[in-house]
Amino acid sequence: AQSVAQPEDQVNVAEGNPLTVKCTYSVSGNPYLFWYVQYPNRGLQFLLKYITGDNLVKGSYGFEAEFNKSQTSFHLKKPSALVSDSALYFCAVRGFQKLVFGTGTRLLVSP
């Protein structure tokens, strides 16, 4: 069965510093990996996805993610965090007929 793990419940970073939100995956076959962001009382917004090709995927709002097959990881990154990036971030893997989500990581960016 496909699964993803987000080992950190919360990540704290100061504005202007680089941020990383971690995700590891377990799949049979080729992984199709996604990152979504959720702001308070809002639905999930798509950030980026990895299907095949370059290991560095660029997405919305300056976010990028690095696919690492040997470490089965798909960490979300941003070179310079903004206070407005504070939200709940979900990693997901495409399973059969559905997305399988991680438990989410809350990102807090302090001014």
Next chain:
Amino acid sequence: GAGVSQSPSNKVTEKGKDVELRCDPISGHTALYWYRQSLGQGLEFLIYFQGNSAPDKSGLPSDRFSAERTGGSVSTLTIQRTQQEDSAVYLCASSLAWQGKQETQYFGPGTRLLVL
């Protein structure tokens, strides 16, 4: 361009009552998905539609839950005899096609259901 819309945005109901949640997908999206987000269970898949057909209903938590989709567009999730454990945010998503694993699912804002 309109995204996925859901109504109502909030619903408060009494235990034992029936509720209907509506999802209007992005125009042209043939695949539609329902998920539930709750504190204890995280984000869990409920059901998906390809066109008007729902090939697999095994994600629905009980037989009190049902869903339908008409005209390949709007979908309704119905919960009968609601229980307090049904309280959650119900999210709908749509994508161009379900066969393509690379297709992005786009989510609506959700319906926040509270069962008293």
